[in-house]
């Protein structure tokens with residue numbers, strides 16, 4: 001299979017849609033056009049034949065499963081440096097809550113090494129697995145960003161990916177665990193696990209087990225479920241990429257709901273620039289017909305704004321011209 005065209009299905013309760021599916025082993029020009037179209041229309045797409053070895057994904061999932069299965073007191077020991085480490089129900093530092101527990105890791109090797117001592121009984125296995133996984137998803141993020149640059153006609157193929165390849169890139173790995181939420185007294189099917197937001201970074205590479213929960217919003221208040229697909233990665237445009245494409249690609253709001261019966265685990269890699277990088281659109285993205293929408297700013301400036309706001313707040317508007 002090369003691609004599946006999105007098929008909107010309307011029923012009286014909700015709008016359901018299949019995200020564009022991109023086969024990365026297909027011809028490059030086809031892949032780049034599909035990705036550009038998906039990022040303009042949905043801000044989200046799925047990739048298959050992505051080259052990340054299934055055993056690397058399985059080993060990372062196993063790390064997550066065994067960590068979340070530990071007693072809470074032990075998990076709480078993994079909180080050395082806020083915002084990184086273990087968190088339960090509290091998201092960020094500004095009062096957001098959700099039915100989720102998570103492990104948030106700075107994806108730079110020295111940080112992983114330091115964190116491994118607090119998280120695992122076998123720190124070297126933990127370090128090695130996280131490094132292998134983050135290297136693979138970083139490679140995937142770079143490949144996708146290079147295909148995007150090509151599809152957009154940006155002359156410098158590394159215009160976006162160069163920031164992720166930089167040794168000082170500020171990438172983050174997040175493991176989210178959503179326990180089932182049906183209790184005897186509570187018959188509602190699902191609760192908000194991770195509330196509505198857009199991702200601040202350049203690109204997010206997400207995978208989950210076979211339990212659904214991710215929803216995207218292309219229109220205020222209308223939530224579209226994304227079907228779970230453990231063999232694919234779900235890729236989405238972050239705020240920084242919306243700015244670097246001068247608004248052509250959309251950083252779409254999304255959320256994760258819990259399941260009443262089954263536990264869900266997702267793993268999100270947030271590909272981000274170094275703190276001192278300028279977030280600006282390459283000249284080809286700015287034309288008399290498409291004038292510059294955002295003022296120039298550094299990733300440090302954007303990150304500071306994001307972390308001072310609530311999860312659902314719109315931060316990109318603060319940087320509009």
Ligand SMILES: C=C1C[C@]23C[C@@]1(O)CC[C@H]2[C@@]12CC[C@H](O)[C@@](C)(C(=O)O1)[C@H]2[C@@H]3C(=O)O
Nearest residue numbers: 083091092096199200306307308309310311
């Ligand atoms: C409430 C918050 C959590 C968050 C930082 C923020 O202040 C606003 C953005 C949030 C978010 C969403 C995407 C990622 O999961 C995340 C790690 C990120 O970079 O921005 C989280 C932040 C977090 O959980 O610390």
Ligand SMILES: O=C(O)CCC(=O)C(=O)O
Nearest residue numbers: 174176194214256266268
């Ligand atoms: O768990 C998910 O599917 C989405 C999580 C998410 O959006 C995030 O961690 O930023």
Ligand SMILES: [Fe+2]
Nearest residue numbers: 197198199254
């Ligand atoms: Fe997100």
